[in-house]
Amino acid sequence: MNAYVSTELSMIQMLDPQRHELALLQEAFLNKGGTIEVLQGPSFVPPPVRHEPPPKKKDAKAKPAPKPETPAWLDKLAQRDIEREERAIERSREKLELIERIRKLAETMTYAQAIMSTGLSRRTLTNMAKANGFKFQRAAFKSQANLRCNVDEEKDAKDAERIKAFKDLGLTRNQAREKAGISYRAFTRILENFGIDYPKSNARPAFFPRAPKQQE
Structure with a gap:
């Protein structure tokens, strides 16, 4: 037996004299004609059965729980x-x-x-x-022979006549070339091909009258 059971037995044994005295008093009361009425204790009525409602079904369209907001x-x-x-x-x-x-x-x-x-x-x-890793196409350079083949001889003949007229007017080479509307290379080619002796520089146009000299 453990200490807990031993303690309970000791307490019961301590109450034995009181129970004995109570039994003697009860016996003397009954001998004198007294009666003991046993009262009915309270009856236990169980509580009514509780009917729990059926669990609700979750709505498929229910909104999801909100996510925690980030800063x-x-x-x-x-x-x-x-x-x-x-x-x-x-x-x-x-x-x-x-x-x-x-x-x-x-x-x-x-x-x-x-x-x-x-x-x-x-x-x-x-x-x-x-x-x-790729390359562009090479440019096709025209040779001098190809350039000669592409010369418009009829146009050169007309330009040659105009250049002769500009020479007679006393225009410089640059002025004549600009009037004819051709490049320097084309101007030089026309002079060579048509035998035009065009002076490289003129002091003044031939049609301008010369100022008379002042006598001292």
């Missing part, structure tokens, strides 16, 4: 990073599209033609072609 400054930083990434992706895409466009132009164009078509500088086009 405004965190939202701004995140949005700024997202926009920076989007701009970088857009620049990369535009650069690739430009490279592909220039690559296609290089298949049929020279540098000069690509400059006129795109507005980009020659250095930009050269660096782009070198970095991406």
